[in-house]
Amino acid sequence: MPRPFRQVDVFTTTPYRGNPVAVVLDADGLTDDQLARFAQWTNLSETTFVLPPTTPAADYRVRILTPTMELPFAGHPTLGTCHAWLEAGGVPKGDPIVQECGAGLVRVRRTADGLAFAAPPLLRSGPVEEPLVAHVAGLLGLDRSAVVDAEWVDNGPGWVAVLLADADAVLAVRPTTVDLDIGVVGPYPPGSPCAVEVRAFSPQGGVAVEDPVTGSLNASVAQWLLRTGRLAAPYVSSQGTVLGRAGRVHVSTDTDGAVWVAGGTVTCVTGDVEL
Structure with a gap:
């Protein structure tokens, strides 16, 4: 049967300049095989499927699939799914909106910078072992001395993040292969429109695949860099520059110290899909 569908560009207000996510708005009754087949077919970094929540605390439930696996949480699919759900007539029970996903309940709220999600807690944090830092540097085509610092920033996707001297060094990275999820960040000069390049x-098959704009990584990197005093909130990060995108991720904190990650969302495709 036809199921309502949206393709939403996230972390941008200009269509086709952010990171797209495919959203199937009524996935009730679909099998795991049907979900996996469609996610493989869209060939986007993530495809999401909206389902009724299993807890009264949530407004909706979402399953997040890449072309090869299911994720417990991801940032731009969270914002894109919420945008599509609201646009299709979803009515939240309160404020903030509450999304249920594999990682638990994620709060989403409307802000002046777009929809924002509360960064989930890190599953793994702390320093990266020196042999692994050297290995990551090699994967990125860098000398070990180019890595200013490194930290585990795993919030579902198992990110390890490296800090380079500046944004130009980040933009110059040209990996050919990677064997783990790697985030790279470097600061812009003080007073620049964006604080960092990410x-x-x-x-994927031994080849380094670059994600245009990554909410989960920005959320976990923010927790690291704010905690260590390298950045102060609010700030804006830039991502996707090398790919010809112009992603902008707005990071802020609330009075409780929670990190919120916000960005623009815009619908690019609307219709129905047969599954």
């Missing part, structure tokens, strides 16, 4: 690489 890039995200994940392995």
Whole structure:
């Protein structure tokens, strides 16, 4: 039967300049095989499927699939799914909106910078072992001395993040292969429109695949860099520059110290899909 569908560009207000996510708005009754087949067919970094929540605390439930696996949480699919759900007539029970996903309940709220999600807690944090830092540097085509610092920033996707001297160094990275999820970040000069440049690489068939704009990585990197005093909130990060995108991720904190990650969302495709 036809099921309502949206393709939403996230972390941008200009269509085709952010990171797209495919959203099937009524996935009730679909099998795991049907979900996996459609996610493989869209060939986007993530495809999401909206389902009734299993807890009264949530407004809706979402399953997040890449072409090869299911994720417990991801940032731009969270914002894109919420945008599509609201646009299709979803009515939240309160404020904030509550999304149920594999990682638990994620709060989403409307802000002046677009929809924002509360960064989930890190599953793994702390320093990266020195042999692994050297390995990551090699994967990125860098000398070990180019890595200023490195930290585990795993919030579902198993990110390890490296800090380079500046944004130009981040933009110059040209990996050919990676064997783990790597985030790269470097600061822009003080007073620049964006505080940092961020890039995200994940392995696919042994090849480094770059994600245009990555909410989960920005959320976990923010927790690291704010905690260590390298950045102060609010700030804006840039991502996707090398790919010809112009992603903008707005990071802020609330009075409780929670990190919120916001960005623009715009619908690019509307219709129905047969599954």
